[in-house]
Amino acid sequence: xxxxxxxxxxxxxxxxxxxxxxxxxxxxxxxxxxxxxxxxxxxxxxxxxxxxxxxxxxxxxxxxxxxxxxxxxxxxxxxxxxxxxxxxxxxxxxxxxxxxxxxxxxxxxxxxxxxxxxxxxxxxxxxxxxxxxxxxxxxxxxxxxxxxxxxxxxxxxxxxxxxxxxxxxxxxxxxxxxxxxxxxxxxxxxxxxxxxxxxxxxxxxxxxxxxxxxxxxxxxxxxxxxxxxxxxxxxxxxxxxxxxxxxxxxxxxxxxxxxxxxxxx
Amino acid sequence: xxxxxxxxxxxxxxxxxxxxxxxxxxxxxxxxxxxxxxxxxxxxxxxxxxxxxxxxxxxxxxxxxxxxxxxxxxxxxxxxxxxxxxxxxxxxxxxxxxxxxxxxxxxxxxxxxxxxxxxxxxxxxxxxxxxxxxxxxxxxxxxxxxxxxxxxxxxxxxxxxxxxxxxxxxxxxxxxxxxxxxxxxxxxxxxxxxxxxxxxxxxxxxxxxxxxxxxxxx
Numbered sequence: 433x434x435x436x437x438x439x440x441x442x443x444x445x446x447x448x449x450x451x452x453x454x455x456x457x458x459x460x461x462x463x464x465x466x467x468x469x470x471x472x473x474x475x476x477x478x479x480x481x482x483x484x485x486x487x488x489x490x491x492x493x494x495x496x497x498x499x500x501x502x503x504x505x506x507x508x509x510x511x512x513x514x515x516x517x518x519x520x521x522x523x524x525x526x527x528x529x530x531x532x533x534x535x536x537x538x539x540x541x542x543x544x545x546x547x548x549x550x551x552x553x554x555x556x557x558x559x560x561x562x563x564x565x566x567x568x569x570x571x572x573x574x575x576x577x578x579x580x581x582x583x584x585x586x587x588x589x590x591x592x593x594x595x596x597x598x599x600x601x602x603x604x605x606x607x608x609x610x611x612x613x614x615x616x617x618x619x620x621x622x623x624x625x626x627x628x629x630x631x632x633x634x635x636x637x638x639x640x641x642x643x644x645x646x647x648x649x650x651x652x653x654x655x656x657x658x659x660x661x662x663x664x665x666x667x668x669x670x671x672x673x674x675x676x677x678x679x680x681x682x683x684x685x686x687x688x689x690x691x692x693x694x695x696x697x
Numbered sequence: 698x699x700x701x702x703x704x705x706x707x708x709x710x711x712x713x714x715x716x717x718x719x720x721x722x723x724x725x726x727x728x729x730x731x732x733x734x735x736x737x738x739x740x741x742x743x744x745x746x747x748x749x750x751x752x753x754x755x756x757x758x759x760x761x762x763x764x765x766x767x768x769x770x771x772x773x774x775x776x777x778x779x780x781x782x783x784x785x786x787x788x789x790x791x792x793x794x795x796x797x798x799x800x801x802x803x804x805x806x807x808x809x810x811x812x813x814x815x816x817x818x819x820x821x822x823x824x825x826x827x828x829x830x831x832x833x834x835x836x837x838x839x840x841x842x843x844x845x846x847x848x849x850x851x852x853x854x855x856x857x858x859x860x861x862x863x864x865x866x867x868x869x870x871x872x873x874x875x876x877x878x879x880x881x882x883x884x885x886x887x888x889x890x891x892x893x894x895x896x897x898x899x900x901x902x903x904x905x906x907x908x909x910x911x912x913x914x915x
Contacts, residue, residue, distance in 0.1 A: 470805070471805060471806075474808075475801055560788070565788065568784070572802075
């Protein structure tokens with residue numbers, strides 16, 4: 433009975449969170465109307481650029497390292513199975529699109545976004561909450577949704593999209609470098625890139641972009657939601673980060689797998 | 698003629714703890730009102746109520762005869778503003794950016810106009826040395842002064858100051874109060890200031906203190 437009660441509580445909490453996230457989504461869309469005012473847009477733009485820089489650009493370093501490693505791994509494994517096959521590049525291109533572009537790229541970029549940026553935003557938001565700075569915004573009659581949520585709401589999906597794109601490019605390049613070192617017949621980077629690009633359909637581009645936009649949007653909303661739920665208690669911020677990360681990982685995997693299953697069945 | 702600010706039959710309580718019961722208060726145009734407070738007796742809550750950041754359990758708050766429920770955020774911003782006793786600034790911005798934020802948000806002024814407004818108030822109060830500092834670089838007195846700078850730059854009709862004199866040396870206190878009273882008179886503003894033991898009140902038009910969940914003259 434106690435187990436059932438706990439299960440019910442978990443399910444209820446999950447639904448509450450989902451309703452709250454959709455509430456925040458609606459508020460963000462309504463608040464976006466205020467961006468038509470020049471002065472308000474200036475405030476938003478400065479915060480948006482700062483968020484995009486912190487989330488997208490500063491992640492380049494870690495994104496590059498992981499993309500190189502994955503590219504090396506992918507090429508080494510494929511080469512160990514196919515060897516000096518005459519149609520190696522064709523097979524590799526198909527495999528690359530299937531594994532990296534469709535699944536691993538979006539997932540790894542999403543995990544980097546969560547680990548590097550979403551946690552930081554939850555902590556920042558929690559700090560603002562614990563130091564009564566949401567009350568300050570209330571006192572100067574500025575909605576926290578405008579100042580704190582909107583920049584994240586727009587920057588996170590865009591950052592994730594850029595991270596996908598960058599991850600795939602670096603992965604292709606590192607694969608080519610390993611292939612260049614392993615194979616006796618040299619293949620130009622240009623040809624290698626074109627062979628992979630030929631395998632990417634318009635549908636794939638749309639699905640990948642949708643994964644970035646939907647997952648990025650909900651990861652952003654979730655970190656603000658949990659950051660704003662921080663209580664004035666010791667360890668409340670770390671607890672919020674922990675819960676927020678769990679929820680974001682579930683959202684990321686669900687969105688990615690669901691879209692893949694629906695689009696590529 | 699209606700009052701600039703009027704509180705009617707205000708009741709405030711947090712859980713079982715009553716803070717105000719049937720509180721009435723009227724603030725006139727160009728009036729300086731001082732409210733003497735003790736520890737945790739509701740001074741800050743009263744100012745937050747006047748600033749519409751705290752909603753009373755019952756009662757009405759009228760600004761120039763209009764109920765707080767019928768005012769939008771921009772009108773509130775032009776009508777009333779508050780200085781916080783502690784913190785009160787956004788930590789992601791410098792003092793100057795904190796001052797610019799509400800003016801940029803609520804008005805259509807150009808950036809240069811907003812900057813000039815802030816610089817002119819900073820110059821008048823000798824606070825320009827705070828402008829490029831972040832809140833974490835300021836002590837509690839400087840934080841309150843930075844709050845004051847933001848508030849005066851916004852130029853609302855009602856200025857609410859929460860224990861601004863706390864921690865100030867006698868010299869600093871007399872200097873700030875002299876400039877503040879002059880600024881308020883010159884700009885036709887009204888002021889409610891909470892004070893605590895040892896603070897100066899001789900510049901005020903009216904003095905009240907919080908007693909038995911209400912306000913009484915002293």
